[in-house]
Amino acid sequence: MTGLWKLTWIEIKVFMREPLGAFGTILVPVLTFVIVGRIAGRGISTRSPSASDFVRVAVPVFASILIALSAVLSLVTIISIYREGGILKRLRATPLRPHTILTAHVVVKLLLTAITLVLLMLVGKRYYPVDVDAPILSFTAAMIFCTISILSIGFVIASIIPTARFATFEDVSVMMGNLRSVKSPD
Numbered sequence: 596m597t598g599l600w601k602l603t604w605i606e607i608k609v610f611m612r613e614p615l616g617a618f619g620t621i622l623v624p625v626l627t628f629v630i631v632g633r634i635a636g637r638g639i640s641t642r643s644p645s646a647s648d649f650v651r652v653a654v655p656v657f658a659s660i661l662i663a664l665s666a667v668l669s670l671v672t673i674i675s676i677y678r679e680g681g682i683l684k685r686l687r688a689t690p691l692r693p694h695t696i697l698t699a700h701v702v703v704k705l706l707l708t709a710i711t712l713v714l715l716m717l718v719g720k721r722y723y724p725v726d727v728d729a730p731i732l733s734f735t736a737a738m739i740f741c742t743i744s745i746l747s748i749g750f751v752i753a754s755i756i757p758t759a760r761f762a763t764f765e766d767v768s769v770m771m772g773n774l775r776s777v778k779s780p781d
Contacts, residue, residue, distance in 0.1 A: 598691050602699040603706075610669070610703060620665045620707050625714050628658035632719070655719075655734075662711050663742050666704040667749035673700065674753035701746055708742045709735075 611617050677683045686696050712735060 599695050599699055599702070602691060602696065603702045606699050606703045607706070610673075610707070616669055620669060621711050621714065624658045624661040624665065624711055625718050627661055628655070628715055629718055631657065655715075658715055659738055659741070662708055662715075662738070663745045665711075666708055666742055667745050667752075670700060670704055670746055670749040671753045671756065674750070675756055675758065678753075679758050697750070701743070704746055705739060705742060708739065712738055 610620075674683075677686075683696075687693070716731065
């Protein structure tokens with residue numbers, strides 16, 4: 596168990612060493628949430644339930660999708676880079692088992708998802724234009740469950756993609772194809 600936590604800490608430090616990845620994973624969903632929420636919530640009246648539903652439901656769901664997508668993008672890229680650079684073969688020589696190595700990556704992505712979700716809720720309390728009585732605990736549980744599910748898709752994509760150069764393009768195209776099917780229940 597200590598090997599898992601040590602490897603998780605190392606992976607967090609490796610991830611945070613790249614500032615663009617940390618910015619994209621943590622701050623882009625929060626900034627998108629604030630900007631879209633402020634723009635869409637500016638002209639909301641109580642008589643317009645569709646606009647109010649957009650700000651109350653669609654904007655948080657969109658931010659959650661961005662959080663999950665950024666976790667999958669970074670997971671696929673990291674696993675592809677590790678495989679291409681031979682790091683996974685070197686990790687095989689350590690006393691850590693393969694499931695410990697993969698679990699450390701999942702734990703890092705879940706921690707980053709949790710941090711982003713907490714920031715999203717704090718910023719939402721401060722800047723969100725609509726008073727929403729949201730079920731925070733059930734939303735957090737659903738978000739973490741969905742992130743774990745989507746990370747499993749990320750492992751499948753990472754196992755198929757031959758090199759790290761194609762990782763981001765293939766991952767984005769697959770996820771955007773899935774995102775295209777998400778629409779409002781008019």
